[in-house]
Amino acid sequence: MKISLDTSLTSIVPTFKIGIIHYTKIIVAESPQMIKGRTQLYQENLFLELQEQPVTERPGIKEWRTAWKTLGADQNRYRHSAESLMRRIAKQNYLTPFHSAVDLNNFFSLQYEVPIGIYDTNLIDGNITLSLGEEETGYEGLNGRYNSLKNIAYSRDAKGPFGSPFVDSKRTAVTENTTDAIQLFYLRPSVSEEECTELLNAAGKMFSQIHGGDYTTAILTKEQAQVEI
Template sequence: MKFTLESSLTNIVPTFKIGMIYYTKIVVSESPQMIKGRTQLYQENLYLELEGQSVTERPGIKEWRAIWKALGGDPNRYRHSAESLMRRIAKQNYLTPYHSAVDLNNFFSLQYEIPIGIYDMNNLDGDLVIALGDEETGYEGLNGRYNSLKNIAYSRDTQGPFGSPFVDSKRTVVTENTTEAIQLFYLRPSLSEKECTELLNAAGKMFSQIHGGDYTTALLTKDQSQVEI
């Protein structure tokens, strides 16, 4: 399977970076108490920090809002997923546990202040591409409605779009039956390649400690726009 970052994104944002972690032989279940407790404590501390700071001034949130605008989107109308999560925390509307994969994915997104998606590989088909959406790009999302991805970065396989830093599709949702998954990190362009690689390895290690199995990481940039896994 090939994984490609299209020039439709890097021509506009030359430092655009996408991280990928491919997991195999994982076991998804109810989150262990350690993850539940750590996530709750993190949210409570974040809430206290946000009492004296706007969500949009957080470095990662601010950077991704700028990317949104550079790509032609409206960051106030279509908020990226990390900002949406953080706005919930600012209102003390804490995230409730779902299952281990989603809970850890949300924790990473809050910690790194970037949009992150996780997808069931059994529901994906063929090569994967990250590109810039146009007026015809969209899907039925986890929010229960059709979502247009015009001027928004998105991921697709041979069947069509399945994910984005805005909202993910129903088609590739991870469940407790998932044994093979791919996680996409919409990394901050300001991070160096070394910092990105270290982030991906740290996340992969923690995810595997909870879910078992093996993982492989990859980083896509303008200069390294395709990998094969």
């Protein structure tokens, strides 16, 4: 499988970066108590921090709002997923456990302040391309409604769009039957590739400690716009 970063994104934001973690032979199940407890404590501490520093002033959230606007989307109407999660916590509407893969994905998104999607590789058809949404781009999302992705970064396969930093589709969602998954990190454009590599390795290691299996990482940039996994 090849994963490519389209010039529709890097021509507007030259430092646009996508982090990739490919997991194989994983076991997805109910989150262990350690993850549930750590996530709850993290949210409680984050709630206290957000009383002093608004969500939109958090460095990662702020940078992604800027990128969102630069790409042409309304950052107030279509909030990226990391901001949406953080706004929930600011209202003490804490995230409840779903399953281990989604729970960790949300934890990473809060920790690194970037949108992250995780997808069942066996439900992806062919190669993946990340590009900028057009007028007709959209899908039925995990939020239960059709979502337009005009001027929003999104991922597609041979069947069409399946993921974005806004909301993901139902079609490629990870379940407790998933054994092979791809995680896409919409990395902060200002962060160096070296730091991004460290971030991906830290996340991959923690995910594998919970789910078993193996993982590999890669980064897509304007200069390195395609990888094969």
